[in-house]
Every structure is written in structure tokens, then in C-alpha cells.
Amino acid sequence: MSQPWQQQPEGGYGGQQPPQQPGGYQPPPNPYGQQPQPGYGYPQQPGQPQPGQGVPPQPGYGYPQQPQPPHQPGPYGGPGGFPPPPPTGPTGNAGLAILVAVVAMIAVGFGYGLIYEALFDDETGEFTQYTFLSILVGGAVAIGPAFLAKRNYVVWGVSAVLALFAALFGELWGTAMVMSEYIYGNPMFGMEAKSTFEVFFGEFGDLFDAWEEGMEPINYLMLLLAPVGAVAVNASISKRP
Numbered sequence: 001m002s003q004p005w006q007q008q009p010e011g012g013y014g015g016q017q018p019p020q021q022p023g024g025y026q027p028p029p030n031p032y033g034q035q036p037q038p039g040y041g042y043p044q045q046p047g048q049p050q051p052g053q054g055v056p057p058q059p060g061y062g063y064p065q066q067p068q069p070p071h072q073p074g075p076y077g078g079p080g081g082f083p084p085p086p087p088t089g090p091t092g093n094a095g096l097a098i099l100v101a102v103v104a105m106i107a108v109g110f111g112y113g114l115i116y117e118a119l120f121d122d123e124t125g126e127f128t129q130y131t132f133l134s135i136l137v138g139g140a141v142a143i144g145p146a147f148l149a150k151r152n153y154v155v156w157g158v159s160a161v162l163a164l165f166a167a168l169f170g171e172l173w174g175t176a177m178v179m180s181e182y183i184y185g186n187p188m189f190g191m192e193a194k195s196t197f198e199v200f201f202g203e204f205g206d207l208f209d210a211w212e213e214g215m216e217p218i219n220y221l222m223l224l225l226a227p228v229g230a231v232a233v234n235a236s237i238s239k240r241p
Contacts, residue, residue, distance in 0.1 A: 091149065091150045091151060091152075092147075092148045092149035092150055092152065093148060093149060094149045094152050094154060094155055096148055096149075097144070097145035097146075097148035097149035097152070097155045097159075098145065098155060098158050100144040100145055100148060101141060101142070101144065101145045101155070101158060101159045101162045102162060104140065104141045104142075104143075104144055104145075104162070104166075105141050105162040105163070105165055105166040105169070106166075106169075108137055108140045108141050108166045108170070109165070109166040109167075109169035109170045109173065110170070110173060111170070112133070112137050112166065112167065112169075112170025112171070112173075112174070113169070113170040113171070113172075113173030113174040113176075113177065114174070114177075115133065115170075115174070116170055116171050116173070116174030116175075117173075117174040117175075117177040117178055119174075120174070120178050122182065126214060127171075127174070127175075127214065129219060129222055131222055131225060134167050134222050134223060134224075134225040134226045134229065135225050135226070135228065135229035135232075136229065137163060137166050137167045137170065137226045137229070138160070138163035138164075138166075138167070138225065138226035138227055138228060138229025138230035138231075138232075138233070139229045139230065139232070139233045140166075141159055141162050141163040141166050141226075141230055142156075142159040142160070142163060142229070142230035142231075142233040142234050143233050143237070145158070145159045145234070146159070146233050146234045146236075146237040146238070147237060150237060150238045150240075151238045155234070156230075156231060156234045156235075159230045159234060160227035160228075160230045160231050161227065162230075163226040163227050163229065163230035164223065164224070164226050164227045166226065167223050167226035168223060171211060171223075172200070172207060172208070172211055173196070173200060175207060175210060175211045176196045176199040176200040176207050177196045179199050179203075179206075179207060179210060180193075180194055180195055180196045180198075180199045184199060
């Protein structure tokens with residue numbers, strides 16, 4: 001005769017009470033499945049880390065210290081993460097910079113001469129001058145050497161002198177173009193026609209006298225703005241890394 005079905009008691013020990021832990025105190029079951037920790041004075045279960053485990057012991061006083069790891073550079077490469085200071089000494093090739101300045105003086109001088117000739121007023125017989133043109137002449141002469149030899153004060157001085165020569169050469173070349181067009185070959189003056197090159201190299205004395213006759217103190221001051229522009233360009237570019 002079959003026995004009536006009986007409900008099995010809950011629990012995983014077949015109805016028996018779970019084994020008692022030593023110590024008499026039974027911690028309540030952890031709903032999250034973590035194993036209960038034994039009380040004070042009982043041995044730790046294997047695999048459980050001890051307090052402070054994983055930290056190397058520190059040597060006592062008088063023992064040699066453990067070697068420290070090497071210092072790691074900051075994001076900028078300098079100590080502490082700060083950017084390295086900019087270089088202060090001259091850099092680049094000074095000889096090449098001076099050679100470029102000489103070539104720039106000739107090229108800029110011819111260009112300024114064309115502009116200077118275009119500013120001649122045939123009615124008044126005078127040249128119209130603008131202050132910014134002299135500054136641009138100086139900057140155009142110095143910009144190449146400024147990049148090729150940064151923070152080189154010798155190059156600064158040479159480019160400033162060459163900038164002054166470029167401005168002076170441009171005004172003389174423009175004056176020679178005007179004399180070749182309006183004086184030489186003009187029946188009114190009874191002179192043989194000459195080109196600009198012939199006036200500049202063959203009649204330089206008359207050319208310089210004609211240029212100097214139309215100069216005023218303000219014109220000399222404007223010539224000095226060319227080396228000022230050259231020094232300003234050198235100083236500005238030297239601040240760049």
C-alpha cells in the first residue's frame with residue numbers, strides 16, 4: 001500500500017539542520033550568497049587575504065631603502081609636466097641668413113623703385129611718399145634671415161643696414177627711371193636719351209644731386225623706418241620656438 005505523498009522539508013541537508021559552526025554563534029544567511037566570516041580568534045579560511053596582505057613590508061630605520069622607480073616625464077617632456085623653457089641662444093646658419101638678406105635687398109630695392117617711380121607727380125615734379133612703404137621694405141628684407149638665424153643679433157644688425165640700403169636704392173632707382181623718361185631724350189632739355197641703367201651707372205652724380213634736392217627732413221626720417229621694420233620682424237620671429 002502506497003504511502004501518501006509527503007512534502008519534503010526545505011533545505012539542502014535532507015531535512016537535517018545544517019552543521020553548526022564552532023563558537024556556538026550562527027550568523028544569519030547572507031541573501032547575496034557571500035560566505036559568512038568566522039568570528040574573532042578563529043583561523044581564516046584558505047584563500048582569504050589577510051589584512052595588509054599584498055603590501056611589501058617596509059624596512060626599519062637604518063636599513064637600506066628600496067630603489068625608487070625612475071621619474072616619469074610630464075606630458076610636455078619637462079619635469080613636473082611644465083613645458084620646457086624656450087631656447088635663448090642664436091640658432092640657424094648666420095652666413096646663409098646674411099646671403100639671403102643681400103639677395104632680398106636687391107630684389108626689394110628694384111621692387112620699391114618701381115613703386116617709387118609710380119608715385120611721381122609730373123605736374124608738381126615731386127614724389128608722394130608713404131610711411132608704411134619704408135617699414136614694409138625693412139620687413140621684406142629681414143623676414144628671410146629672421147627665420148634662418150633666430151636670436152642672432154649680428155644678423156639683426158646686418159639685415160637692418162641692408163634694409164636701409166634697399167630703401168635708399170629703391171628711391172635712387174625710381175628717380176633714375178623718372179630722369180630717363182622726363183629729362184634724358186627730352187627735346188626741351190637737349191639731352192641724349194638714356195636708359196635707366198645708363199642714368200644710374202653713368203650719371204650717378206647728377207642722379208644723386210637730383211634725389212638729394214627733393215629730400216626734406218621728413219624724408220630722411222622715413223628712410224630710417226626701414227631698419228626699424230627689419231629689427232621689429234627679427235624680434236617678432238625670435239620669440240617663436
